[in-house]
Amino acid sequence: MEQPLSLTRNTAGLPTGRLGVWWLIASEVVIFGGLIVSYLMFRVAHQEWADQSAHTNTWAGAFNTLVLLTSSLSAVLAHQAAQAGNGKKAARFLRFTVLGGSVFLVVKAIEWTTEINAGLTISSGMFWSFYYTATGLHGLHVLAGMVVMLFVAADAAKNKNLHRVENAGIYWHFVDLVWIFLFPLLYIAK
Amino acid sequence: MSTTAETAIPVEHVHQEGFVRKYLWSTDHKMIAKQYLMTGLVMAILGGYAAYVFRMQVAYPGTKVPGWGLVTATDYNALVTNHGSIMIFWVAMPLLMAAFGNFLIPLMVGADDMAFPKLNRLSFQIFLVSALVLVASWFVQGGGYGGSWTSYPPLSAKAEYNLTPLAAPLWLIAVALEIVAFLLGGINFVVTAMNNRTKGMGLLDIPIIVWMIVVASVLFMASVGPLVAGAVMLLFDQLLGTGFYDPAKGGDPVLWQHLFWFFGHPEVYIVLLPAMGIVAEVITVFARKKLFAYKTVIYTAAGVGVLSLFVWAHHQFVAGIDPRMANIFSITTMLISIPVAEMLFVYIATLYGGSITFPVPMLWALSFMAEFLLGGVTGIYLGAVGTDVYFHDTFFVLAHFHYTFFPIAIIAVFAGITYWFPKMFGRMMNETFGKVHFWGTVISFNFIFIPLFMLGVRGDHRRIYDYTRFPDQMQPGMQGLREFATIAMLVLLAFQFIFVANFFYSMFKGPKAAKNPWKANTLEWDTASPPPHGNFPEGFPAVYRGPYEYSSPNRSDDYWPQSAPS
Numbered sequence: 185m186e187q188p189l190s191l192t193r194n195t196a197g198l199p200t201g202r203l204g205v206w207w208l209i210a211s212e213v214v215i216f217g218g219l220i221v222s223y224l225m226f227r228v229a230h231q232e233w234a235d236q237s238a239h240t241n242t243w244a245g246a247f248n249t250l251v252l253l254t255s256s257l258s259a260v261l262a263h264q265a266a267q268a269g270n271g272k273k274a275a276r277f278l279r280f281t282v283l284g285g286s287v288f289l290v291v292k293a294i295e296w297t298t299e300i301n302a303g304l305t306i307s308s309g310m311f312w313s314f315y316y317t318a319t320g321l322h323g324l325h326v327l328a329g330m331v332v333m334l335f336v337a338a339d340a341a342k343n344k345n346l347h348r349v350e351n352a353g354i355y356w357h358f359v360d361l362v363w364i365f366l367f368p369l370l371y372i373a374k
Numbered sequence: 375m376s377t378t379a380e381t382a383i384p385v386e387h388v389h390q391e392g393f394v395r396k397y398l399w400s401t402d403h404k405m406i407a408k409q410y411l412m413t414g415l416v417m418a419i420l421g422g423y424a425a426y427v428f429r430m431q432v433a434y435p436g437t438k439v440p441g442w443g444l445v446t447a448t449d450y451n452a453l454v455t456n457h458g459s460i461m462i463f464w465v466a467m468p469l470l471m472a473a474f475g476n477f478l479i480p481l482m483v484g485a486d487d488m489a490f491p492k493l494n495r496l497s498f499q500i501f502l503v504s505a506l507v508l509v510a511s512w513f514v515q516g517g518g519y520g521g522s523w524t525s526y527p528p529l530s531a532k533a534e535y536n537l538t539p540l541a542a543p544l545w546l547i548a549v550a551l552e553i554v555a556f557l558l559g560g561i562n563f564v565v566t567a568m569n570n571r572t573k574g575m576g577l578l579d580i581p582i583i584v585w586m587i588v589v590a591s592v593l594f595m596a597s598v599g600p601l602v603a604g605a606v607m608l609l610f611d612q613l614l615g616t617g618f619y620d621p622a623k624g625g626d627p628v629l630w631q632h633l634f635w636f637f638g639h640p641e642v643y644i645v646l647l648p649a650m651g652i653v654a655e656v657i658t659v660f661a662r663k664k665l666f667a668y669k670t671v672i673y674t675a676a677g678v679g680v681l682s683l684f685v686w687a688h689h690q691f692v693a694g695i696d697p698r699m700a701n702i703f704s705i706t707t708m709l710i711s712i713p714v715a716e717m718l719f720v721y722i723a724t725l726y727g728g729s730i731t732f733p734v735p736m737l738w739a740l741s742f743m744a745e746f747l748l749g750g751v752t753g754i755y756l757g758a759v760g761t762d763v764y765f766h767d768t769f770f771v772l773a774h775f776h777y778t779f780f781p782i783a784i785i786a787v788f789a790g791i792t793y794w795f796p797k798m799f800g801r802m803m804n805e806t807f808g809k810v811h812f813w814g815t816v817i818s819f820n821f822i823f824i825p826l827f828m829l830g831v832r833g834d835h836r837r838i839y840d841y842t843r844f845p846d847q848m849q850p851g852m853q854g855l856r857e858f859a860t861i862a863m864l865v866l867l868a869f870q871f872i873f874v875a876n877f878f879y880s881m882f883k884g885p886k887a888a889k890n891p892w893k894a895n896t897l898e899w900d901t902a903s904p905p906p907h908g909n910f911p912e913g914f915p916a917v918y919r920g921p922y923e924y925s926s927p928n929r930s931d932d933y934w935p936q937s938a939p940s
Contacts, residue, residue, distance in 0.1 A: 204493075207595065226624075
């Protein structure tokens with residue numbers, strides 16, 4: 185099927201794909217925003233939730249923060265490589281980012297398993313409801329970002345659609361940023 | 375790529391496509407617009423049918439309703455819930471945003487398609503699935519969802535209250551899918567208007583309807599997120615036993631009301647703005663007048679959008695919120711009537727001194743202004759805390775928001791359909807039948823809802839299924855008003871058959887439409903009716919001036935197309 189000609193237009197001076205990603209991120213910001221603000225309103229009114237949050241594993245959370253930040257770094261390096269026209273290198277960095285995402289999810293899964301085995305499930309109280317909903321929703325976004333990156337990396341390795349490397353990276357930074365909010369709110373605040 | 379001159383697609387490239395490719399898998403914005411239009415109209419019939427059944431029950435409680443049978447209390451709840459949900463999410467949204475947005479934006483900015491055609495197709499497919507999930511939810515055990523379209527917990531969260539354990543999560547999933555469809559659609563509306571404009575079209579040469587859909591898309595994106603989060607939480611309350619909205623488990627039911635209305639009230643403006651845009655296009659053409667204060671309309675729309683994010687708690691005046699908060703939201707609610715009134719004044723100023731003619735689209739557009747005004751004015755009573763405490767949950771509220779939503783979702787949509795029908799289907803609609811349909815609809819609409827205002831003032835409670843069970847609440851004369859409103863509704867529904875007949879007859883047998891039957895300026899009238907694949911076979915038009923140069927003194931014609939070189 186032929187591509188519509190107007191797709192080659194760029195009247196506003198910003199790449200169409202990047203505009204799309206920013207729109208996606210803006211709509212996600214309000215989704216996570218709604219969830220986080222709801223949590224904060226409750227948390228401020230219920231000091232006793234600190235007893236519950238004491239059960240979250242701060243070290244695992246800190247390790248995961250480090251992993252996500254590192255994976256964001258390699259996403260930036262992938263963008264740099266793509267700008268230099270080196271698709272193979274960009275693909276390598278993207279796959280490293282995906283590896284970071286996988287480590288994050290594995291650690292998260294171990295955390296959940298430990299907590300559920302200790303009897304702390306999603307219906308064990310409001311703190312845990314928020315904990316599982318927020319980290320679960322965030323985990324889904326990590327997974328989605330990984331899938332997208334694998335597709336983009338497969339293209340980039342053949343030096344195709346290199347502009348998408350940046351777009352995938354922008355999304356990944358957003359996922360990273362959400363975690364930067366969730367980590368102190370759910371793990372550090374005791 | 376941008377240096378290559380743009381030439382249109384030669385006709386021989388337009389291949390014949392199979393049925394599935396053409397009707398279910400098309401990426402052509404015109405086809406997607408028609409898919410949204412048809413789906414929206416079919417859903418409107420279902421929503422109208424629901425209204426017919428429950429209004430018959432209110433007027434003649436306990437009798438068998440023709441075409442339904444005996445209405446049980448659970449049926450009644452499911453009918454009102456689905457009527458509300460359908461009319462907002464599956465009629466107003468697809469018709470005003472998606473059908474007109476998809477059809478008009480690429481044509482009006484001189485492009486051959488949306489910025490993301492595949493995303494556009496995906497958006498319609500998700501929308502279609504959401505409609506099918508909703509329809510399917512009526513046939514599961516327990517029947518359609520009965521927790522009201524606002525879905526307040528604990529009624530919505532607990533199956534023992536809403537009595538529809540299976541339909542409740544299905545309804546939530548359907549609404550969530552519909553939201554996803556419109557988030558995807560919104561990307562296209564905004565990016566296409568930003569990036570796909572043809573040569574010479576500056577930001578202030580974009581027709582108002584496109585601006586309005588863009589502002590509405592941004593507003594939708596900005597307001598719907600918390601409801602998505604809230605819907606996930608409600609789904610978990612229903613299915614996983616969490617207690618986000620359950621005070622017994624430490625939650626708070628009012629949280630849902632905040633999350634819902636943070637979207638729910640901007641939603642009024644999300645559908646109002648495209649309706650206002652349609653009216654702007656129609657009145658300028660049929661008054662042969664330049665739109666008064668074009669820039670002001672755009673700024674006002676943006677102002678309405680921002681302000682609409684700060685009015686939501688006027689829905690919670692009786693929900694136990696802090697009275698000091700109630701006062702603040704009372705003030706913001708009063709404030710938002712100023713920009714909306716200003717837009718109406720701008721439109722009246724546009725009409726002033728014009729050479730007005732009254733074809734069917736113009737009748738609809740003018741009646742929009744009159745009827746919506748009544749909706750806005752009656753809203754003042756509900757925005758003020760003192761009167762709202764009395765009017766809350768009476769038929770006064772119901773009549774008020776029908777005086778806003780009926781003009782938006784029905785009257786403005788008819789203005790749009792009758793105005794762009796020649797461009798969409800290449801044939802003219804019948805004027806006589808159009809006028810009969812117009813007068814029949816608008817007059818009977820007022821006869822439905824004016825009695826409901828009167829009932830509301832007398833304290834008629836909007837959620838009571840059978841007043842004969844509350845004999846102490848039955849006041850003399852009230853049943854008569856209920857019957858009157860129901861009969862007016864039957865008349866209104868009967869007149870819609872004229873529209874359906876006119877719509878389909880004209881689509882196949884109407885006189886062929888010329889390129890520009892209304893002598894309008896905007897770019898969609900620059901190409902054949904209906905536009906072929908690729909929209910502008912003779913090359914993309916360039917734009918030389920704004921969209922509303924009617925009756926210019928420097929010109930013998932009383933219109934001056936945007937694409938005509940000076």
